Amino acid sequence: MGFFDFVKDAGRKLGIGSDAPTPEELRAEVTKLGLEAKDFTVDVKDDIVTVSGTAPSQEQREKIVLALGNVHGVAKVEDRLTLAEGAAPAAAATPAAANAAPESRFYTVRKGDTLSKVSKEFYGDPNKYQAIFEANRPMLEHPDKIYPGQMLRIP
Template sequence: MGLFSFVKNAGAKLFGKKEEEAPVEEKAILKASALLEHVKALGLQYQSIKISLKGDDVTVEGDVAQQEDAEKIVLAIGNVDGVDTVDNQMTVVEPKPEAQFHTVEKGEWLSKIAAKYYGDANKYNVIFEANKPMLEHPDKIYPGQVLRIPNLD
């Protein structure tokens, strides 16, 4: 899939004092561990996964069954405060066309985004469902958040 850029100072506040004040040699390991626990807590599907950091840049490797699984993992990691880029090096067992990604801007809501990509504001639920479990409610999106915009079959 490649390299994805995110808004570094937007997203879930996942890293705490423990990660931020750790010695340099431990900081990347603690942050990678926190990101892995975040992926697990969301119940995202993978066969194997390895997360590593270099500064604010994350690399994720492993195997997933479907393209959607890889995309959701990338978004879960990238939409964390303090993450600048995610390099997706995961292998997809059943590859399908990749979804588009959209960075939310101030004043946008899901139906407006659906109208832009699908020509139909009523298809907002397609975007909402494609971004679960990271999204808990269709009205709870924020500027700088990156969303999956799946292809309509």
């Protein structure tokens, strides 16, 4: 997927007393969220996080990148994750459809945004906010708890 830019000063702080998260803290965050990848590695250099391994699906891949990037002190995530052979997103009917499935769009929350407002912008219907909420679980715990600078998956 490449490089993803994030708002360095937004997001949850990990650890104690330092703005720079460690690879161990970032791996623990991904594990805590129930996200997984085979041979999962995280490297941190300054404010750039490099992640590699094999994700079981495109959805898991995107969520891992967002979980790492939406941490205070992370400005970029270099995604070197690959997809497991035959990996299928939840909506794909066949493995062939999974390989052709497009990546999600991403949106950075601005001041005053709500999931309903973002839903109206992308889908033309503010009542479809639940699709965005579900696409960002477990990183989002409640539809009303988003913050400026946070990046969201838009399926």
